[in-house]
Amino acid sequence: MSETQDRIISWHASPSKPAYTPPPGAVDAHCHVFGPMAEFPFSAKAKYLPGDAGPDMLFALRDHLGFSRNVIVQASCHGTDNAATLNGIAKSNGKARGVAVVDPAISDAELERLHEGGIRGVRFNFLKRLVDDAPKDKFLEVARRIKGLGWHVVIYFEADILEELRPFLDAIPTLIVVDHMGRPDVTQGPDGADMKAFRALLDSREDIWTKVTCPDRLEEPKGPPWDDFARAVAPLVADYQDRVLWGTDWPHPNMQNAIPDDGALVDMIPRIAPTAELQQKLLVTNPMRLYWPEELG
Numbered sequence: 001m002s003e004t005q006d007r008i009i010s011w012h013a014s015p016s017k018p019a020y021t022p023p024p025g026a027v028d029a030h031c032h033v034f035g036p037m038a039e040f041p042f043s044a045k046a047k048y049l050p051g052d053a054g055p056d057m058l059f060a061l062r063d064h065l066g067f068s069r070n071v072i073v074q075a076s077c078h079g080t081d082n083a084a085t086l087n088g089i090a091k092s093n094g095k096a097r098g099v100a101v102v103d104p105a106i107s108d109a110e111l112e113r114l115h116e117g118g119i120r121g122v123r124f125n126f127l128k129r130l131v132d133d134a135p136k137d138k139f140l141e142v143a144r145r146i147k148g149l150g151w152h153v154v155i156y157f158e159a160d161i162l163e164e165l166r167p168f169l170d171a172i173p174t175l176i177v178v179d180h181m182g183r184p185d186v187t188q189g190p191d192g193a194d195m196k197a198f199r200a201l202l203d204s205r206e207d208i209w210t211k212v213t214c215p216d217r218l219e220e221p222k223g224p225p226w227d228d229f230a231r232a233v234a235p236l237v238a239d240y241q242d243r244v245l246w247g248t249d250w251p252h253p254n255m256q257n258a259i260p261d262d263g264a265l266v267d268m269i270p271r272i273a274p275t276a277e278l279q280q281k282l283l284v285t286n287p288m289r290l291y292w293p294e295e296l297g
């Protein structure tokens with residue numbers, strides 16, 4: 001992407017203070033950093049050119065929303081150079097860990113370096129609007145290699161390719177986390193075809209987890225109050241309560257036409273996880289099991 005292009009702002013300038021207070025130690029388990037570009041340039045293959053949204057902004061938002069920790073997921077605009085993500089983790093005083101995107105030809109030494117930098121998973125992205133290709137055979141090799149590090153696979157796909165992906169998913173030898181529930185059509189309701197298919201995937205293996213994230217994306221262009229999301233997702237959280245994660249998705253890549261208020265996103269939590277026990281699992285116990293297991297004793 002050329003530097004003369006306008007850079008996109010996809011996040012809210014002054015998010016509201018949520019009414020809901022997360023439990024102590026709450027983890028925002030899906031967020032990103034963009035740049036800063038002068039230090040961490042975007043990939044030549046990036047499909048969008050965002051403004052700078054670096055770690056200082058992320059940690060200010062974390063504190064504003066009442067969270068304690070972040071899981072920084074490598075955004076597609078940074079390609080397979082994880083320097084910006086590692087920089088965010090390094091600046092967090094141990095309060096962030098991350099998920100990388102790697103070149104399948106990555107060396108063992110480089111994987112070790114990522115581990116030391118706080119990376120605990122790799123992301124495979126199947127969205128054609130975000131990446132040029134998604135080589136399943138090479139991804140599987142990567143998945144086999146990261147198993148020894150105790151990492152997991154984070155996968156991003158849309159509901160219409162779930163069936164086609166099933167043999168690939170079945171072959172992944174590590175725990176899998178599905179981003180944004182594989183983007184179901186939430187207007188179909190909790191028993192709609194997309195949710196049914198996604199539940200069948202979760203039922204096929206106990207080690208498939210998901211992020212119950214992005215009402216803004218899944219109800220675009222309708223927007224808040226995101227009632228369809230709440231109705232479709234609350235039963236999923238109740239039924240799979242030990243394998244769900246939550247995150248803001250800040251700085252909301254590609255959401256510039258429907259920028260969500262992060263405070264309002266946090267206020268969705270009690271609508272999908274109505275009890276203190278569910279909230280504790282969703283925001284603390286589950287993400288700690290995946291990203292800081294050594295602290296659980």
Ligand SMILES: O=C(O)c1cc(C(=O)O)oc(=O)c1
Nearest residue numbers: 074075076077130179253254
């Ligand atoms: O739907 C998206 O546009 C999107 C993009 C990215 C990314 O660019 O990495 O990450 C996400 O979680 C969602």
